[in-house]
Amino acid sequence: MKIRIVAGGPEHLIPDLKEYDSTTDCLWIGVDRGTLFLLRQEIVPQYAFGDFDSVTAAEKNMILHKEIKVNLYRSEKDLTDMEIAVEWALEQSPEELLLFGATGGRLDHELMNTQLLYKSRFSKVDVRIIDIRNEISLKLPGTYEVEQDKKYTYFSFLSHSEVVKGITLKGFKYPLDNADLKAGSSLCISNELVNKSGTYSFDCGIILMVKSRD
Incomplete structure (x- = not known):
């Protein structure tokens, strides 16, 4: 349902x-x-x-x-x-x-x-x-795949906890490898996929993912 x-x-x-x-x-x-x-x-x-x-x-x-x-x-x-x-x-x-x-x-x-x-x-x-213009979801630690979507050009990741540890972005214009994303940081705002699909993963914390378009 x-x-x-x-x-x-x-x-x-x-x-x-x-x-x-x-x-x-x-x-x-x-x-x-x-x-x-x-x-x-x-x-x-x-x-x-x-x-x-x-x-x-x-x-x-x-x-x-x-x-x-x-x-x-x-x-x-x-x-x-x-x-x-x-x-x-x-x-x-x-x-x-x-x-x-x-x-x-x-x-x-x-x-x-x-x-x-x-x-x-x-x-x-x-x-x-x-x-x-937006789609918002909350994610717990793990690995997630995202695909290009005509509705949404940009991908942003915000820490919904004090810190998100081990965040890795693959297939994005601005990749990351095992980085920390602290609450209040704009490190992961307005990213874009460079391939048809990409992945994001993290080890600890909570992420708010926002897919958006102008």
Whole structure:
């Protein structure tokens, strides 16, 4: 099963969601105003989570009358609507979890949504944040292969821990061999593949990989 969550980030940053739709094994979740964005793209989600304080009364009433399993919450709570939805999705053990509408807008929400990737660190779920220019994922120590993608020209690697040890980049314009990447360092920003594919590996720490385009 594949799960897609659409949150209420700026709508213009959300790509064409039908490109990520698979009618056979795809489950869609709307988070607050993200539910409305899904309906505007003619996708009716199976579930919706939120307090729905970012939609009008008429929009909320319209959502409630759709064939959607709506989970309503109070505005005053300890978790964001997005965190509630992500935790629920991970409990379903999908093979893939894509998050849309998670970037742009309020910076605190964007940073928090990026940190939600940390929740998947001990699972085998492929979790990614996607907008029209970026794809973000969190990686634990190991060796990973990446391929050229017309959507994304640049590859950046950021330390999501105090230090990432033993990072090696092969097949990239700026290769590395057993280097250390410290938090706050721009050493691995805006790299590019020189071959059709390349690999990156590291021995210790946590990496946030960002694939992007101008």
